[in-house]
Amino acid sequence: MHELSIACEIFEQVKSTAETHRATEIKHVTLQMGRFSHTNPEQLSFCFKVLAEGSIAENAELIVEMIPxxxxxxxxxxxxxxxxxxxxxxxxxxxxxxxxxxxxxxxxxxxxxxxxxxxxxxxxxxxxxxxxxx
Ligand SMILES: [Zn+2]
Structure with a gap:
């Protein structure tokens, strides 16, 4: 699934940023997504949640802003x-x-x-x- 590999990349980036800042928890992740990025925001959020389970991003809310x-x-x-x-x-x-x-x-x-x-x-x-x- 296309969304899973994107969610993986996002998760890795978010995790390394959080580690750099010695975060204990990730609360929100805001994404900007082009209307024509061929990505389904609901599927992406779902994949991200699955990946984040048990990590410091477990309770993170993925906010997607659409770009026209x-x-x-x-x-x-x-x-x-x-x-x-x-x-x-x-x-x-x-x-x-x-x-x-x-x-x-x-x-x-x-x-x-x-x-x-x-x-x-x-x-x-x-x-x-x-x-x-x-
Ligand atoms: Zn013209």
Whole structure:
């Protein structure tokens, strides 16, 4: 499963960060996930919980912030794509839409626009508990 390997990576990163800061408990992990990162947030949270069992991240809450797809065109246009709207307009399935995201057209000039965001998966912040407040 795709989500399991991502959850593994996140877990390893979170754990090593927590160890560096001598954390006793990990409380929150905030992720930024692109709408087109092909990742299911529910499955990812589930995998993370399974991995974190028995570790200092056991009670950590995984918070996922979704990042919309953003595009940029050589005409100077920059914007985000509301894929929900497109989906409603065209009745496309999200998988197909994700594929089509590779060939998004600029709404201003109709040329092929570059995707500048929406595929990332980043650990934004980690909230930890440490033994000593100082
Ligand atoms: Zn354009």
């Amino acid at each position: 797809l953003s595009i940029e065109c050589e005409c100077g246009y920059e914007g985000t794509v509301d894929e929900k709207q497109i989906q409603e307009d065209s009745g496309l399935q999200s998988e197909l839409l994700a594929y089509m995201a590779a060939i998004f057209e600029c709404p201003v000039c109709g040329k092929q626009a570059h995707i500048t965001g929406g595929r990332e998966l980043i650990i934004k912040s980690i909230e930890i508990e440490t033994e000593n407040e100082n």
